[in-house]
Amino acid sequence: MSAVTGTPAAETLGARDRRPDPVQLRCAVLANEPAGAYRRLVLDAGEAARRALPGQFAALAVGEPPTAMLLRRAVSIHAATPGDRRFDGADTLEIVVAAHGPGTEWVTRRRAGDVLDVVAPLGRPFPAPEVGAPTVLVGGGYGSAPLVWLARDLRDAGHRVDVVLGAASRDKLFGLEEAAAVVGPDLVHVTTDDGSAGLRGRVTDALAPLARDGVVVYACGPMAMLRAVHEVASGAGGTSWLAVEESMACGIGVCMTCVLPVRGEDGVTRMTRSCVEGPTFDGDRVRWDAITIGPGGATSAVPADCLGAPVASGKGH
Amino acid sequence: MTTTAASTAGTNGTAVGFDARTSIGALELKNPVLTASGCAAAGRELGRLYDVAALGAVVTKSILRDARSGRPTPRMAETPSGMLNSIGLQGPGIDAFLAHDLPWLRDHGATAVVSIAGNDAAEFAELAGRLVDEPGVGAIEVNISCPNVANRGLVFACDPGSSAEVVSGVVDVVGGRVPVLAKLSPDVTDIVAIARACLDHGADGLAMVNTTLGMVVDTDTMRPVLAGVTGGLSGPAIRPVAVRCVWQVHAAMRRGDLRPAPVVGIGGILTGLDALQFVLAGASAVQVGTSTFHDPSAPLRVGAELAQALAARGFAGVADAVGHAHTVLAREGAR
Numbered sequence: 001m002s003a004v005t006g007t008p009a010a011e012t013l014g015a016r017d018r019r020p021d022p023v024q025l026r027c028a029v030l031a032n033e034p035a036g037a038y039r040r041l042v043l044d045a046g047e048a049a050r051r052a053l054p055g056q057f058a059a060l061a062v063g064e065p066p067t068a069m070l071l072r073r074a075v076s077i078h079a080a081t082p083g084d085r086r087f088d089g090a091d092t093l094e095i096v097v098a099a100h101g102p103g104t105e106w107v108t109r110r111r112a113g114d115v116l117d118v119v120a121p122l123g124r125p126f127p128a129p130e131v132g133a134p135t136v137l138v139g140g141g142y143g144s145a146p147l148v149w150l151a152r153d154l155r156d157a158g159h160r161v162d163v164v165l166g167a168a169s170r171d172k173l174f175g176l177e178e179a180a181a182v183v184g185p186d187l188v189h190v191t192t193d194d195g196s197a198g199l200r201g202r203v204t205d206a207l208a209p210l211a212r213d214g215v216v217v218y219a220c221g222p223m224a225m226l227r228a229v230h231e232v233a234s235g236a237g238g239t240s241w242l243a244v245e246e247s248m249a250c251g252i253g254v255c256m257t258c259v260l261p262v263r264g265e266d267g268v269t270r271m272t273r274s275c276v277e278g279p280t281f282d283g284d285r286v287r288w289d290a291i292t293i294g295p296g297g298a299t300s301a302v303p304a305d306c307l308g309a310p311v312a313s314g315k316g317h
Numbered sequence: 318m319t320t321t322a323a324s325t326a327g328t329n330g331t332a333v334g335f336d337a338r339t340s341i342g343a344l345e346l347k348n349p350v351l352t353a354s355g356c357a358a359a360g361r362e363l364g365r366l367y368d369v370a371a372l373g374a375v376v377t378k379s380i381l382r383d384a385r386s387g388r389p390t391p392r393m394a395e396t397p398s399g400m401l402n403s404i405g406l407q408g409p410g411i412d413a414f415l416a417h418d419l420p421w422l423r424d425h426g427a428t429a430v431v432s433i434a435g436n437d438a439a440e441f442a443e444l445a446g447r448l449v450d451e452p453g454v455g456a457i458e459v460n461i462s463c464p465n466v467a468n469r470g471l472v473f474a475c476d477p478g479s480s481a482e483v484v485s486g487v488v489d490v491v492g493g494r495v496p497v498l499a500k501l502s503p504d505v506t507d508i509v510a511i512a513r514a515c516l517d518h519g520a521d522g523l524a525m526v527n528t529t530l531g532m533v534v535d536t537d538t539m540r541p542v543l544a545g546v547t548g549g550l551s552g553p554a555i556r557p558v559a560v561r562c563v564w565q566v567h568a569a570m571r572r573g574d575l576r577p578a579p580v581v582g583i584g585g586i587l588t589g590l591d592a593l594q595f596v597l598a599g600a601s602a603v604q605v606g607t608s609t610f611h612d613p614s615a616p617l618r619v620g621a622e623l624a625q626a627l628a629a630r631g632f633a634g635v636a637d638a639v640g641h642a643h644t645v646l647a648r649e650g651a652r
Contacts, residue, residue, distance in 0.1 A: 021365040070611040250610035253362040257393035308384035
């Protein structure tokens with residue numbers, strides 16, 4: 001096995017339709033370390049690590065078998081390192097996990113040597129920007145987990161890469177040092193709601209001066225942030241690629257729960273699975289008019305012009 | 318690190334000297350474990366993980382005449398040992414199914430059981446007519462029990478007359494060319510009465526059970542979690558209910574109150590021993606549904622585990638074990 005680190009940018013970017021098949025694996029945990037308010041886990045992930053591309057995610061089974069928590073937890077892939085020198089040449093996947101509830105909390109308590117049931121890599125990778133386009137990567141909280149990998153590939157492909165990291169407070173930022181190491185500290189822009197690090201404010205405050213005609217913005221984080229990023233990018237004449245965090249039951253495309261209304265290339269809106277058509281969507285195609293962002297998260301109505309939407313009378317549907 | 322799906326697929330549901338074959342009417346199955354409708358789409362996604370031809374059959378998500386958007390979100394809530402779903406039969410409609418999905422299943426050697434759903438008996442019959450002569454359709458499962466329809470008072474499977482109307486319409490069109498299964502709801506007072514209505518009107522077998530209606534209230538927002546308010550509860554949480562339904566129907570067949578017919582057991586099967594409960598209660602085959610979300614390889618794994626469990630108990634084949642718990646109970650009663 002060669003000790004190549006990462007995958008050449010030319011092979012990963014622009015590979016949106018080259019979706020590698022996922023594999024289901026029992027992966028040993030090689031490391032579990034704190035990363036600010038989160039945990040970073042390194043998994044011995046074999047074929048999944050060799051196949052993964054930036055922007056893809058993993059679906060983890062949670063709880064000691066037999067578990068009462070049946071649904072998989074979807075987590076973005078922070079890094080895939082075939083032949084990882086830090087771990088005796090193992091093919092590793094790294095994930096960043098926040099303890100939201102009993103399932104993710106269980107994941108954060110795994111120790112080196114424990115085994116996780118993983119299905120990966122899933123979803124479409126980040127699409128490539130136009131040659132030479134300036135890019136801005138925006139991460140909210142641990143949403144920045146997949147962005148450092150992307151930043152490296154974009155940099156290697158010759159793009160200008162600015163990174164905007166935002167969070168409620170300093171401890172909830174993720175990837176600051178890693179991003180700075182890739183794009184240089186001057187191109188990393190930090191915002192916090194409480195001003196404990198960087199600019200006091202929202203990621204859009206840092207994004208706005210960077211957004212210009214032709215900019216390609218990649219963003220991961222809560223739906224409210226994604227909508228705001230889309231509005232700034234679109235208003236400036238740019239493109240936004242938004243990785244959504246819909247809750248999923250399976251992650252592999254069979255349960256139909258993780259849908260949101262998205263306009264397809266044919267102009268038709270469909271309730272679209274974020275696990276197989278996403279998790280990254282073109283912000284201009286998301287039907288924001290049908291999405292409500294509330295305290296419990298984002299919910300989607302079915303737009304009246306959606307394919308197969310109920311007829312107005314409700315009869316028959 | 319091991320490749321779960323591949324290693325399970327390698328055993329292919331067989332144990333030495335054990336006959337895993339079973340049948341649902343005229344449909345011969347290489348093993349008794351099928352996917353469950355709505356839990357495997359039309360096979361293609363699972364096909365990225367393993368060979369779907371190794372499954373007893375792929376039971377498709379319910380096909381409707383027209384494209385349907387399904388319900389708003391949230392559509393799903395995790396519950397103890399289960400989940401609620403409120404998808405609302407999202408799908409592209411029969412034309413897209415025939416153009417894209419059925420050929421894929423055929424090309425990949427899968428046995429396809431096509432689930433159909435409609436707004437009225439005529440739509441069910443029309444769908445059955447479109448499917449019956451298509452190569453690759455092994456059986457038709459008539460979904461008269463989906464709880465996620467706008468008018469929940471019209472779940473056909475909650476009324477013997479409605480069930481009979483839909484089933485007889487489908488059976489007339491199909492004319493015995495493929496087996497017709499009626500999928501029943503557990504949300505009834507007398508499941509034997511519904512089973513009788515379906516079998517008396519020509520169903521070749523019964524698939525039981527669909528989800529049971531449930532709901533969850535979010536105590537922070539103080540509103541129902543699901544956009545559709547109520548949803549179908551599935552998973553191991555409902556397994557005892559499903560086993561009971563299979564038991565009651567098979568018991569009625571044994572005592573002559575119901576025409577004998579194959580029963581496909583469905584409800585929270587996560588392991589081979591779970592599947593064995595259904596077989597012992599009277600099922601000739603089983604479907605693995607919600608567990609596929611938890612473990613995509615579950616339908617294959619359950620097949621292997623069930624074969625081992627049956628062989629370990631001295632059964633030469635699946636057929637020998639169907640309803641065996643009734644026999645055991647009868648023997649005890651005779652002593």
